[in-house]
Amino acid sequence: MFKNAEGKSIVLNMAKAIHDNKAYLGEIDGLIGDGDHGMNMNKGFSCFSERFSDKKITFSEGLEELGMVLLNEIGGSMGPIYGTIFMEMADTANGADEIDLALFSKMLDAGMEGLFRIVDARVGDKTVVDTLSPACDVLHEALAAKKSFLEALENMKAAAIVGMESTKSLVAKFGRSSRLGERSRGVLDAGAVSCCIILCAMADGIKKLSSDQIGTI
Amino acid sequence: MFKNAEGKSIVLNMAKAIHDNKAYLGEIDGLIGDGDHGMNMNKGFSCFSERFSDKKITFSEGLEELGMVLLNEIGGSMGPIYGTIFMEMADTANGADEIDLALFSKMLDAGMEGLFRIVDARVGDKTVVDTLSPACDVLHEALAAKKSFLEALENMKAAAIVGMESTKSLVAKFGRSSRLGERSRGVLDAGAVSCCIILCAMADGIKKLSSDQIGTI
Amino acid sequence: MQRILNDPDNIVDEMLVGFTKAHADIVTPTNNSRVLKYVGAPCKGRVGVATGGGSGHKPAFVGYIGKNMCDAVAVGEICTSPTAIAFLDAFRAADSGKGVACLYGNYSGDNMNVKMAIRMATKEGIEVKTVVANDDAASAPKDQCEKRRGVAGEIFMWKVGCAKAATGASLDEVITSAQKAIDNTRSVGIGLTPCTLPAVGHPNFTIEEGTMEVGIGHHGEPGIEVCPLESADQMARRMVDIVVNDYPFVEGNEVAVLVSGLGATPIMELYVLYAEVERLLHKKKIKIYKTYVGNYFTSLDMMGVTLTIMKLDDELKELMDMEAYSVGLKQA
Amino acid sequence: MQRILNDPDNIVDEMLVGFTKAHADIVTPTNNSRVLKYVGAPCKGRVGVATGGGSGHKPAFVGYIGKNMCDAVAVGEICTSPTAIAFLDAFRAADSGKGVACLYGNYSGDNMNVKMAIRMATKEGIEVKTVVANDDAASAPKDQCEKRRGVAGEIFMWKVGCAKAATGASLDEVITSAQKAIDNTRSVGIGLTPCTLPAVGHPNFTIEEGTMEVGIGHHGEPGIEVCPLESADQMARRMVDIVVNDYPFVEGNEVAVLVSGLGATPIMELYVLYAEVERLLHKKKIKIYKTYVGNYFTSLDMMGVTLTIMKLDDELKELMDMEAYSVGLKQA
Numbered sequence A, B: 001m002f003k004n005a006e007g008k009s010i011v012l013n014m015a016k017a018i019h020d021n022k023a024y025l026g027e028i029d030g031l032i033g034d035g036d037h038g039m040n041m042n043k044g045f046s047c048f049s050e051r052f053s054d055k056k057i058t059f060s061e062g063l064e065e066l067g068m069v070l071l072n073e074i075g076g077s078m079g080p081i082y083g084t085i086f087m088e089m090a091d092t093a094n095g096a097d098e099i100d101l102a103l104f105s106k107m108l109d110a111g112m113e114g115l116f117r118i119v120d121a122r123v124g125d126k127t128v129v130d131t132l133s134p135a136c137d138v139l140h141e142a143l144a145a146k147k148s149f150l151e152a153l154e155n156m157k158a159a160a161i162v163g164m165e166s167t168k169s170l171v172a173k174f175g176r177s178s179r180l181g182e183r184s185r186g187v188l189d190a191g192a193v194s195c196c197i198i199l200c201a202m203a204d205g206i207k208k209l210s211s212d213q214i215g216t217i
Numbered sequence C, D: 001m002q003r004i005l006n007d008p009d010n011i012v013d014e015m016l017v018g019f020t021k022a023h024a025d026i027v028t029p030t031n032n033s034r035v036l037k038y039v040g041a042p043c044k045g046r047v048g049v050a051t052g053g054g055s056g057h058k059p060a061f062v063g064y065i066g067k068n069m070c071d072a073v074a075v076g077e078i079c080t081s082p083t084a085i086a087f088l089d090a091f092r093a094a095d096s097g098k099g100v101a102c103l104y105g106n107y108s109g110d111n112m113n114v115k116m117a118i119r120m121a122t123k124e125g126i127e128v129k130t131v132v133a134n135d136d137a138a139s140a141p142k143d144q145c146e147k148r149r150g151v152a153g154e155i156f157m158w159k160v161g162c163a164k165a166a167t168g169a170s171l172d173e174v175i176t177s178a179q180k181a182i183d184n185t186r187s188v189g190i191g192l193t194p195c196t197l198p199a200v201g202h203p204n205f206t207i208e209e210g211t212m213e214v215g216i217g218h219h220g221e222p223g224i225e226v227c228p229l230e231s232a233d234q235m236a237r238r239m240v241d242i243v244v245n246d247y248p249f250v251e252g253n254e255v256a257v258l259v260s261g262l263g264a265t266p267i268m269e270l271y272v273l274y275a276e277v278e279r280l281l282h283k284k285k286i287k288i289y290k291t292y293v294g295n296y297f298t299s300l301d302m303m304g305v306t307l308t309i310m311k312l313d314d315e316l317k318e319l320m321d322m323e324a325y326s327v328g329l330k331q332a
Ligand SMILES: Nc1ncnc2c1ncn2[C@@H]1O[C@H](COP(=O)(O)OP(=O)(O)O)[C@@H](O)[C@H]1O
Pocket: A029, A033, A034, A035, A036, A037, A040, A076, A077, A078, A081, A119, A120, A121, A126, A127, A128, A129, A174, A175, A176, A189, A190, A191, A192, C079, C080, C081, C108, C109
């Protein structure tokens, strides 16, 4: 559990992770896409960091603002996809003072449901969904197994990584690389990678915050 | 002395020399010009070779035809320059059955005079003229000194080479490279090089022909 | 990277400043810095035509704003779909009350953003209908046409759709004609060198010297085959075969042909290729009614070429012949 | 060399076949395969305008044949002057009996061939007068103006000269206006990469990555300075300074501006540069009356850009504004 009001650092941590992986994401997208994934993601996330680095906002407000920047200023595929995910997450958290595993799990579910309303991709189609969906699943399992938030986050990171890696052997069914058919097999999906980076940075950000707010998790 | 009627091989020898030096001439022109000198020269000379390889023509007719090809089909600076030189040489030889040192010297003079009617460049301006002019001079000297045609041709080759090499330290005053001013110093002039190649090939062609027509020179 | 840039992250905005200043007789800025419109837009009593797409394809997309051409264009980052808001603002700028035809290319980003923009436009009472260009024959098998990319054929779609709008036709009529145009159109591209996104600074894929990539996309998306570099005539044959067989175009058809460079290929080479395209179509007894050769739809500094062919009927001929005045396409 | 070619030695002829077929509505071949003319040439009662030059500069030179544009063009090999015969045949094709203005660029090959062609034309009773473009401010010091190369400013010379001819003016009047146009014009180029002659197969000079060549010629002739690659804004400043100070253009002048790519530079970058050119001229209170941005005069696959500025007076404005319809320049 962490205080929503203190969660801005989590979003900044996500932005930093994207910034650090800008070139890597571009390279991956270059293999079977058009190479702009790192550039565009970084543009949106950096824009958020700059704009809100010295403003006081909550975790959910941060997600909302980040989503708005992506959707309204970045465009591409990432604008609608991450814009929707973050804004749905924010909507679900809104009003909450504290975010625990149950709420966090609900937020991620809402993000994925929102995404499913605008894209037809599902697990196995070599997209962001391959990372996001197992991450959601594993949080449900952790909740059912009454695991700690911390352990659940570790499980989520592991699931996101496995999900991301699963895209390597898949054939792309949506997006730019889907036209390659069999030729898209053998490399990771750029969106699945960025999603994994975001989820891991989110988890690490929450952990860091919790360790600062000793014992709150 | 050689028979005009048997002199086609001399012109073919000139064409072969240009062909063999096509890339070299292009490189030199590339340094302070636009790099097309080898290409254009070769195009004209090859065109002549192909068209006349199995036709019976004399030396002077060959020069006339080569000049026409350059002038009417190649263009550039070389069309007018070498076109004029070769056509003036041909005009001067016309009617002659045999070509001796005196006539050959007159032909080359006529070529240079023709050239001077269309260009303002003189010795020292870093152009073809720096090769052609000393070649003409040395033939006059050889005539006055009553040297053999063979010896005169050797002298001409040597003078052409010296003339060509003199362009290295000159500043271009005409043509494309003239705009470079001081920057044109330090490299050979492409036209001076091609002129040297042509004069040497002409001399060698005459010598070869003469040795075939044992004792005629 | 030998390029003319200031801040590569800012290139699109800077380009738009220059474009707007250079062509103030044709285009005019709007409240949204990523939307340009025709000086005469919205055209009273006419259906509006809007489009949009990523940048780096000059003269596409803003170069096709103009008289009897597009009314408004949403501009994205390099190779990146414009935002939903930009598409919405383009609809607003184009709409004179008779509805808007949004004629754009089939890319997943554009699809999502257009979809979101239409939802918002509908709430405002702006009627928007779409045609999604999918002319790139090499980008998916024929039985998965709906997956194919829109490439240079979009120019024919715009020309036809905009000309139809200029006749005073209804939104449904404009959509029907533009859809017919793109349905009758097939394209294919060959890439000879990769392109470099300014902000990345190096090519993000390679085309080995001495090879060529058949079926390459406008963003450098890989093609269907990498093979040894061929002569212009062989390339022409390969492209004509792919395009003609896919539609298929048959003896007696009248067509419009567009040969576009991808950006860095000298224009004279496009004419060398076109000479053979013309011979091949002539041999197949396909009649060329109209020809366009030049850099009509490019991919930054990529070398290469695309071939686009559209089958014409009387209506399409008339619409293709209509006067047009835009930066990228001017005809009397 | 990743190029679209068959026989590189034959590229000019093959290009002309494609060009003539693609633009049969504007150009038509003549008996000389190296001379193209306007479909309407010779224009009855009008002074004819002819030009010519080496190939590889598309759309120059054949792309400027058209309505109220050039009547006939002599075509040379790549970077090589056309033959005297080709110039002569261009004069013949352009002449309606009122004489021919031969408006060409200052290159030693062209000078010699034009001179020879005029000698022959005069014998046939065709009156020919010339204007020799020498707008490239970087190609020789100001006191040796007569040595300067003609570059993209030739387009303004043609536009003005051809428009004047279209008004029914006499040969002397056409020559006077075209001469005024070029006298009022200055250009400068910056090269970012070398170009490759197709028949040579590799660049014949180098521009090191990270450097640029200021004052480069349209055939890759070396410039006045090689310096580290600058930002678009710095390049703009440098070019504006050279051009403005040379003429000089001063506060209150009205000008036409042309920013042309050298071939392989993405067009969007020209607009980035133009945005700064516009700001700088505005600051100097020089008023831009008309702007052209695009690939108007290129050097094969060279990357880089040229800036051309012409001072206008009432006559030049009117002539620049006249309708024109050619492949390279269309205006209503
Ligand atoms: N229709 C879609 N459904 C789900 N994910 C998609 C879809 N289209 C694209 N993506 C995701 O977007 C990623 C590419 O993002 P990006 O490179 O930013 O956009 P673009 O492909 O427009 O250049 C892909 O790797 C994929 O994960």
